[in-house]
Amino acid sequence: MRAVKLSILFLLAIFIIxxxxxxxxxxxxxxxxxxxxxxTHDLHSYFLPHPVVESDGRVTTEGGFAKxxxxxxHERTRHGDKTLLVDAGDFAEGTLFHTVLPDKALExxxxxxxxxxxxxxxxxxxxxxxxxxxxxxxxVKARGKPxxxxxxxxxxxxxxxxGDAELKKxxxxxPVHEYIVVERGGIKIGILxxxxxxxxxxxxxxxPVTFVNHVEASKRVVNILxxxxxxxxxxxxxxxxxxPIKNISEDEILAEKVPDIDVIISGHTHTILPxxxxxGKTIIVSAGSYSSYLGVLQVSCSKExxxxxxx
Numbered sequence: 001m002r003a004v005k006l007s008i009l010f011l012l013a014i015f016i017i018x019x020x021x022x023x024x025x026x027x028x029x030x031x032x033x034x035x036x037x038x039x040t041h042d043l044h045s046y047f048l049p050h051p052v053v054e055s056d057g058r059v060t061t062e063g064g065f066a067k068x069x070x071x072x073x074h075e076r077t078r079h080g081d082k083t084l085l086v087d088a089g090d091f092a093e094g095t096l097f098h099t100v101l102p103d104k105a106l107e108x109x110x111x112x113x114x115x116x117x118x119x120x121x122x123x124x125x126x127x128x129x130x131x132x133x134x135x136x137x138x139x140v141k142a143r144g145k146p147x148x149x150x151x152x153x154x155x156x157x158x159x160x161x162x163g164d165a166e167l168k169k170x171x172x173x174x175p176v177h178e179y180i181v182v183e184r185g186g187i188k189i190g191i192l193x194x195x196x197x198x199x200x201x202x203x204x205x206x207x208p209v210t211f212v213n214h215v216e217a218s219k220r221v222v223n224i225l226x227x228x229x230x231x232x233x234x235x236x237x238x239x240x241x242x243x244p245i246k247n248i249s250e251d252e253i254l255a256e257k258v259p260d261i262d263v264i265i266s267g268h269t270h271t272i273l274p275x276x277x278x279x280g281k282t283i284i285v286s287a288g289s290y291s292s293y294l295g296v297l298q299v300s301c302s303k304e305x306x307x308x309x310x311x
Contacts (some may be wrong), residue, residue: 033186036079037235037297038072040087041267042289044094044124045107050290063291069114071294076115082185085115087148088267089193089239090122092136094290102128103135105143112140112147118180119148120193120237121155122267123203130167130209137170150176151193151237154217158208167209179221181229187299188232190225194218196240196250199268214240214250218258226260233262233299241269242277242284255279263297 049064076083091107092098098107111119126133140147155176157168179192194214195203218236225231236258240250247253251266259280266273270289276297277284287295 035299038085039295042090045098046290068291087119088237088265093124093127105136105139116148122239123199126206130164134167134170153192154212163208190231192221193237255282
């Protein structure tokens with residue numbers, strides 16, 4: 001896994017911090033191929049570069065969608081059609097761009113221009129209530145593609161529709177998927193998206209929308225992807241996060257309880273994992289926040305080798 005850090009040097013250059021890893025796995029009947037997963041999370045509407053105070057007191061500048069787009073294009077030029085670009089949630093809310101123009105879906109439309117394939121929803125994507133998210137989805141739908149697909153695997157609407165009927169309708173019209181299957185580099189990839197327990201607890205404006213236990217929802221959807229969809233590989237866009245204390249590190253717990261997930265893109269805690277975190281045979285990766293990093297995970301499929309990670 002490589003984290004591509006976006007910084008300014010003479011207003012032009014992009015520094016790259018390279019941290020590499022690759023995964024190979026064996027699955028009966030799986031296709032052989034190579035895949036490069038490009039990933040972000042917690043973009044939070046940070047369209048423009050922002051100042052960062054370093055430990056020595058220096059002020060540097062990080063992030064910005066223009067530099068993020070340049071890094072994405074650089075990786076696509078290197079790897080061609082073997083790339084998959086995903087985001088693990090909280091693309092909205094965090095700057096005045098979203099506060100002033102919440103229903104214009106500027107973040108989501110720019111993600112479409114950058115070529116994002118799939119994203120999921122974080123707690124702040126509900127900050128303007130179910131009605132606000134419904135307006136965003138309808139704006140994007142009216143503008144047409146390109147836009148990322150959305151996967152939301154554990155969302156649950158109220159039974160009587162009071163307060164969230166418009167969002168439920170917008171989900172159907174968009175549509176928002178429970179899961180999606182794509183193919184890259186000869187690999188059939190199943191992708192699901194989850195809202196974790198901690199993220200749900202800090203999503204008060206999502207009500208009356210609630211979220212089914214993310215572990216149980218994951219087990220059900222992963223089973224569908226393996227058995228019905230015959231996915232070679234499963235990626236979970238998990239808005240749950242990792243933490244230093246293992247018994248509250250939700251994505252590590254998810255990997256333990258649902259070992260059939262191959263890769264977890266872990267959002268919510270704004271974690272930067274300079275190396276891949278391995279739980280069983282599941283890879284967990286995180287790329288910080290505010291468009292400062294583009295994560296790059298190189299994956300290879302081999303019938304001869306078992307599950308392994310080289311770093």
